[in-house]
Amino acid sequence: MTPDRFEPPPASRLAASRQDEALFPAVPEQNFHVRRITLIALLIAAIVLPCVYVAAMAISDLRARDADATDMTLRTVRVAEEHALKVFDMNETLDARIVDLTQGLDDDGIRAREAAIHEKLRVMGGGYPQVAAVSIFGRDGALLASSRYLPAPAISVGEREDFIGIRDGKDLEHVSKVMTGHVAGEQVFNMGVERLGADGSFAGVVSVALRPSYFDAFYRELLGGSGSSNGTPMTMSLVRADGSILAHYPRAPREPNAMAPRTPFAEALAQGRRAGVVRMHSNVDGEDLILAFRHVGSYPVYVVCGYRASAIWAAWYRHLGVLILSMFTPSIALWCVIWLSLRRLGAEQEAWERWQAEASMRRSIESAYRQSRKMEALGTLVGSVAHDFNNLLMILSANVQIARRRGVTGLDRELSAMERALKSGQSLTRQLLGVARKQPLRNETLSLERWLPACRELLRASLGAKVSLVIDIGVEIWPMRVDVAELELALINVAVNARDAMPNGGRFTVRATNIHFRHEEGFPLTGDFVQLSLEDTGAGMAPEVLARAFEPLFTTKPKGMGTGLGLPQVFAFCERSGGLAAIDSAVGAGTSVRLYLPRATAEPEVDGPPDSGSEESGAPSGLRILLVEDNEEVAAGTEALLQMMGHQVTCVFNADTALRLFDDAHARRARTGEPLPFDLVLSDIHMPGTLNGIDLAEAVLAFDTKLPVILVTGYAEELDRARHVDVRVLSKPFDIGLLEELLQTIQRDLTQTGADPAAHTAE
Known part of the structure; x- marks a missing residue:
């Protein structure tokens, strides 16, 4: 069978068209140009304003990140300076104690007391993790005593730069470059002071060997890095005043031993600046850095903290990407909407007549959706009441069953009346829950051609003797996916309303046809549906009554004759089944209720013979x-x-x-x-x-x-x-x-x- 197109009933088409003319007045011709100019202006604004906003936010964010990075390097370098100052002050104190220990002793005197001096050196230097060795060197650089070895090996540092520098009075060499120590046997840099003889002449050097790894570990903890070059955006260095690197974190393979000359940092050192911030390309890290530096007390040493510019740019790019995505995603959607609006504006005038023809259908569907919103609010209240009412029915039912089981005599009539009231209450709560959309559906595939004739007697009983029943089922009606009990209740509710609308008799017609809805038709449903039309020849409804026909608890019947739940149950059942219910009526022209129920994808099952269950054995004891x-x-x-x-x-x-x-x-x-x-x-x-x-x-x-x-x-x-x-x-x-x-x-x-x-x- 070819599916029918949706057509509103002729009785309501004229009234619907007049109402839609009031709802959708014709757009004057000159308004199209104004609307087009407005849309173009909106499109330009929607492009320019987000771009300006993103650019301003990006510049502001970059400046803020740069300032935050500078502030972080300044704060970090202060902490590193305090740490280095404490370490160097402690080493200077240690050197002074050793000088006092050897006061008045020449090289031979120190060698003569080497064992006692070794023990004291070991005790003084062994408690500090940064100290690798404490050594005493003679006038010619020969090792006299050490905290690491007893007896001291035959080692001379007479040709080493730091020894020569201390002997010649060069302050810079009081802190040596990083080297592999002859005594410590590991990577160290030395902090030494001269030892004077009784006549005030140069008598040798007292040297404390410091581990660069100690400073590396402290810098790693200070920066919170993982030990790799990618673990932290910051770097830390301990640098001599001539640019020689004493300690550096994070370490990199084949890194240079000194900072490159002719850099902003080298110029700041040459100018004698004690603290500051420069921007430069680091030959150690191979990146552009924001570099903060501070002079460590009176020592020829600087602590340097660098913040990688690449980390600032990477974070800025990530934030910029999020900003662009958050701004331009809705903007692009807005551009598309405006562009589509411009395209549709050209075709709007031509399509206006077609919209006018569909106005009746729009009115009907809009009314149904307005009714759906009303029913959602009322349904919540109705469902809550029904749930509480169910509990009351459960209490009554349980106590009636208790009375029955206890064999109470003389109350059969009263208990029967209570059971009848219980059934009425259960029926009422079923309707209430159905209207509130809280009644569970038990959907199954239904063949209307086989099922509807079986309901003929039920419908006749609902209509009464004065109303004739006509059932017009089309050819090859599609199967439906519905709750059979709810569908039966819906038909009964409409039939009862039709009977009350025809007190002097009339005709009630049930028609079924296949129908297919297309998206371009403007109907809220798309796809295949079965249209079940229930029409009567009664008095019809006034417009104000028709507007509230699907409203729960609304009824025009006398008190005690209606609950106002019949048509709302029909509407709720169709909606929850995936379809829709609509109603058209005019005073004196009867009423037509149309149910749109979804087509089933599977064929209905053929009823087979009932299973012959096994005979039940005696019930076991209680649970x-x-x-x-x-x-x-x-x-x-x-x-x-x-x-x-x-x-x-x-x-x-x-x-x-x-x-x-x-x-x-x-x-x-x-x-x-x-x-x-x-x-x-x-x-x-x-x-x-x-x-x-x-x-x-x-x-x-x-x-x-x-x-x-x-x-x-x-x-x-x-x-x-x-x-x-x-x-x-x-x-x-x-x-x-x-x-x-x-x-x-x-x-x-x-x-x-x-x-x-x-x-x-x-x-």
Whole structure:
């Protein structure tokens, strides 16, 4: 069958067109030019303003990063200066103590007392991690005593620059260059002072060998680096006044021994500046640096801290990329929107007549969507009331069942009346939850050609004797994916409304056709749908009544004749099924309710013969049930009823408490091998606390000893999540007999698996 195109009913087309003319007035011709100029101006502004903003922010960010890097180098170099000053002051003090130790002794006197002097040197220098060796050299540079060796080896430093410099009075050589020490046997630089004889002449040198690795380790800790050149954006150096490098972090292979001459730093040293900041290319790190330096006390040594310009640029580029992405992503979207608007503006005038023809359909759909928003707000309230009402029905149902099971005499009539009221209440809460979109759907594939004729008698009973029923089913109607019970209820609700609109009789027609919606038609649905039209020849609705037809609890019927939930249930059912419901009516022209239900992708299953189940054996003994229910009245009634069925019941009021019971039980089981105290968990889903019933079920199933779990709720969204957990689910309000059958099934399963609950009743 060829799918039909959507056409609004002729009875409402004229009124819809007039209303849409008021809603969508024609755009005057001259307005198109003004709108085009406005869009072009917006496009230019949308391009220029983000570019200006990004450029200004990028420049400001680069300056801020540069200032932060400079400030960080200044703060870091101050810390390094204080550290170096303490180390050099301590070494100077150590040198002075050694000079005092050898006061009045010539070279032969020192050699004569070498053992005692060696021990004192070892004690004085051994407590400092930066000190590699303490040595005393004679007038000619020969080693007289050392903290490292006894006796001192035959070593002379008479030709070494630092010895010659100290002998000749050069202050620079009081701190030597880095070398492999003759005494220390490792990379060191020496801090020495001259030793004078009794006549005040040069008698030798006292030297303390310092480890550059000590300073490297301190700089690594100060900068927070990982030891690699990529670990930190900063570098630290200890440099002599002539540019010789004493210590440097991070180390690089084949790095030079001195800073390059003719650099801003070398010029600052030549000028005698004690502190400052320069920018230069470092021959040591091979990068451009922001270099801060400070003179260490009165010593010919500087501490230098550098911040890599590449790190500043890399961070700036990352921030600039984020800025560009955050600014230009919406800007590009805005440009595209404006460009598309310019393109569409040229075709808007030509398409106006086509829009006018579709105005009736737009009015109908807009009304449906406005109604959907109203129903969302009212549905929340209705769903909350229905949920509480379900709990009241559960209390009443449980207590009626208790009275029945206790064999109360003389109250059969009253109990029957209460059971009838319970069924009416359950029907009402089903409608309320359906309107609130909290009634779970049980969708299945349905063949309308086979199902609709079977509903003929049900519809006749709903319409009454005065109204004739006409069923017009098209050829090869597509199967639908719907909840059959909800569809049946929707047809009954519309039929009852049609009967009340035709008190003197009339005709009620049910038509089914295939329909395909295309995106360009402006309909909110796209794809294949089955259109189910329900039309009556009644009095119709006034416009103000039609506007509120799908509104929950709205009714024009006399008090006690209607609940205002019929048409809202129809609307909610269609929407939750993935379709839509629309209504057209005019006073004196009847009413047409159209249900658009989605086409099923699979063919409906053919009903087969019922399975012949095996005969049930005698029910085993009762189960040990953990009942989790926050409503005390519901919990009390359910607990009493379960106990009357022969089960042992432990009741808690939230999932948090229940989970603690299971944690304690599993802990005891791990210690003593004691079996779990429960065979089954029966829990509500919606409860106060940090956990709900589904969370509890997932936690229970996560234990190694999985217990069967039954969850109870009335909310569709909770049922959808619960179906993904391996548990049994009952929707409120449920039949007590159904629960009893379910418990018997669980008992039999436990018996077959060897976990007979009867084994626990004697414990």
